[in-house]
Amino acid sequence: PEPQVKPDPSKKTLVVLGTGWGSVSLLKRLDTENYNVVVISPRNYFLFTPLLPSCTTGTIEHRSIMEPIRTILRSKRGHVKYYEAEASSIDPDRKVVRVFDNSEVRGETIETEIPYDMLVIGVGAENATFGIPGVRENSCFLKEIGDAQLIRKKIMDCVETAAFKDQSPEEIDRLLHMVVVGGGPTGVEFAGELQDFFEEDIKKLIPDISDRFRVTLIEALPNVLPSFSKQLIEYTESTFKEEKIDIRTKTMVKKVTDKAVEAEAVSPDGKKEKVSFPYGLLVWATGNAVRPVVRDLMGKIPAQKDSRRGLAVNEYLVVQGARDIWAIGDCAVAGYAPTAQVAGQEGNFLARLFNNMAKTEALEERIRDLSGSLNLKPGNVAEISREIEETERQLRRIKDIKPFHYSHQGSLAYIGSEKAVADVSWFNGNFASGGSLTFLFWRSAYLSMCFSTRNRLLVINDWLKSKLFGRDVSRE
Ligand code: FAD
Ligand code: NAD
Secondary structure (H helix, E strand, O other), rough: OOOOOOOOOOOEEEEEEOOHHHHHHHHHHHHHHHHEEEEEEEOOEEEEEHHHHOOOOOOHHHHHEEEEHHHHHHHOOOEEEEEEEEEEEEOOOOOOOEOOOOOOOOOOOOOOEEEEEEEEEEEOEEEOOOOOOHHHOOOEEOOHHHHHHHHHHHHHHHHHHHHHOOHHHHHHHHHHHEEEEEEOOHHHHHHHHHHHHHHHHHHHHHHHHOOEEEEEEEOOOOOOOOOOHHHHHHHHHHHHHHEEEEOOOOOOEEEEEEOOOEEEEOOOOEEEEEEEEEEOOOEOOEEEEEHHHHHHHHHHHHHHOOOOOOOEEOOOEEEEOOOEEEEHHHEEEEEOOHHHHHHHHHHHHHHHHHHHHHHHHHHHHHHHHHHHHHHHHHHHHHHHHHHHHHHHHHHHHOOOOOOOOOOOOEEEEEHHHHHHHHEEEEEOOOEEEEHHHHHHHHHHHHHHHHOOHHHHHHHHHHHHHHHHHHHOOOOO
16 A cells, blocks of 8 residues: 555544554454554553463564555555654543653654544453562563563573572572462463473583472462362463472562572461472562553542543443443453453454444445535435435444454463363363363464464474574573
8 A cells, every 4th residue: 555644634543552462353354444553552562462371482483473664554555654652641631641662762753742632451460469568679571572581591590690609509509490370271381381491401401400400389269260160270280280380379578588488388187387488580570550641640530539440441342431441351350351362352343333433424424415415406406315215224233233242262381291181162161181281272373373474384384493403501
């Protein structure tokens, strides 16, 4: 398509915040010719998060799961702009978004305002730390590409430091103790990837430390993967036992220092005891918290005062108590889990909704024009009336938009040793499976979901490369 430099003043300005699962699903299906579209995100790419845990050990290289937003938007028609910036606040009365350039290179303008007629908020969530002392300063998180790169670097730093001449046995044990806090899917998948890395690569390359490497997964609840079926929880826990990953359930982390995790564990007799886990690497994966820009907006809308986990939306994903603002994905509370699957379906729904709204407006305008011409062309009354009727019929058909309905396809998680667990919905029934076949299903499902053919080929190449030659242990 011809690039359209200037916005069309006859069209509404649709501002989309974020380039994650929700916003990109919307942009992919949106007929951008109907609006002046402005996309704002500090991240100029889409990230395929389901394969992010594999980047922490180099099973997959990080660029294989990134797709530049510029490439995604290149094929869109009409006026579509992208700004690499972070939204700092939203003014729902003046209908403007305040944005700033938070990157390393800055020009003379680093902060400005962007007006909108319609706004979609898809900024996701940040990492929850529950204000536990020491977490922010000492942990790695696992949400963004930079997090995965940092973890990869730190794993090898711990290993090389443990292998350093004259290191004391206690220090070797500490450095090679990898602690993961949070037994949700992020923590479980990361622990599995870590153990694979150790068994398949590090052990062979540095055999002198091979009996000292340990992975511990700490979870406050009585079991890991609370959202999976009981049978798969048991399967995961027994697989972890075989893989020698130590699961500490009913253990709530209370404090973190630079070398140890302090927790309170409930013993089988119900007594509480203090436990300390010295660590070399600590990965914190205890779920989501609300981003400041979302919290700020919630504070400005009285109808949001009782919402805690994000922007409460109605069944059309409209932010409750606001006009012309929609929210999707992890920053929206629509009654579903914060997953890519939900965010993607919400984005698709909004694209359909906005495409329909534009068509509705065009048809309404056509009816207005036709009605106006009834008086001007008395000889054509019958013909014009027929056309009005037909347009009204079309309008009724498309105006009838059903509310958003989430269709759950199932949950999948990798648990290490080429095994995966899957809770899949099939023909209104649920099907739970775990093991090596499920692992093949997991790989093919995620491969088919990758953003582009380019991503798919890169991921296959990475899997083959790490299988044939081992993972690359160089510390960049
Ligand atoms: P995100 O995808 O997080 O995107 C948010 C976007 O907003 C980003 O582009 C970000 O840069 C941008 N942004 C942030 N702040 C601002 C701001 N102030 N202004 C403008 N833009 C901003 N879910 C599954 O269903 N299946 C899985 O297998 C799965 N695996 C996962 C693995 C990991 C390691 C993680 C962390 C999550 C996983 N999830 C999975 C959950 C899934 O990634 C999220 O639910 C999903 O990303 C939510 O989509 P979103 O669009 O709301 O947010
Ligand atoms: P989560 O919210 O699913 O799990 C966090 C876990 O941390 C909880 O089980 C909680 O009990 C525990 N926890 C909290 N505070 C703690 C403390 N102080 N000490 C010990 N444990 C503590 O978080 P997640 O795994 O990051 O997942 C976030 C979302 O992303 C979820 O909706 C999840 O379904 C989705 N996700 C899905 C997949 C997948 O489908 N494979 C993978 C990753 C993430």
